[in-house]
Amino acid sequence: MTTPMTLERPEVTLGPIRWLCATIAVAAARLLATQQPARIHQVLDRLAHGARPADYDHALAARQAVMAVSLTCRGARGCVPRSIATMLLCRLGGAVPTWCVGVRSLAPFAAHAWVEVDGVMVGESVPPDYLRTLLRVGREDLPMRAGVS
Numbered sequence: 001m002t003t004p005m006t007l008e009r010p011e012v013t014l015g016p017i018r019w020l021c022a023t024i025a026v027a028a029a030r031l032l033a034t035q036q037p038a039r040i041h042q043v044l045d046r047l048a049h050g051a052r053p054a055d056y057d058h059a060l061a062a063r064q065a066v067m068a069v070s071l072t073c074r075g076a077r078g079c080v081p082r083s084i085a086t087m088l089l090c091r092l093g094g095a096v097p098t099w100c101v102g103v104r105s106l107a108p109f110a111a112h113a114w115v116e117v118d119g120v121m122v123g124e125s126v127p128p129d130y131l132r133t134l135l136r137v138g139r140e141d142l143p144m145r146a147g148v149s
Helices: 016-032 037-048 056-069 079-092
Strands: 098-104 111-117 131-137
Touching (some): 016 037, 016 056, 016 079, 037 131, 056 111, 079 098, 079 111
Antiparallel strands (some): 098 111, 098 131
């Protein structure tokens, strides 16, 4: 038996340039989401170099834009492409949030991917301790290089 479900489009007005950027980010994210976790980590880690940390409002606006242009990213099983696309769209603006993959801390087991800023999940409707992070990629997680602060 199936349950009817509607996915509401976020009430966001996107200009043509923002719509195009969000659409490109979603297309790239859907391709990247099919790769091995190590490859995703490598690509996102390279993208984070040279970027400033995103602020919460910037990351939330990117997430909403991604969800406005993609039905897949709005769905319950769209967390990986949604989170990757959010990070890519933020990077187009010169900043990156932290991309995270983790699991529920309570049974039943379920994996999830999200972005966060300063340790706060962006746009997620779960309590802060609901998910346990297993993998994290972002600007603040980059190793310090000699002579660079």
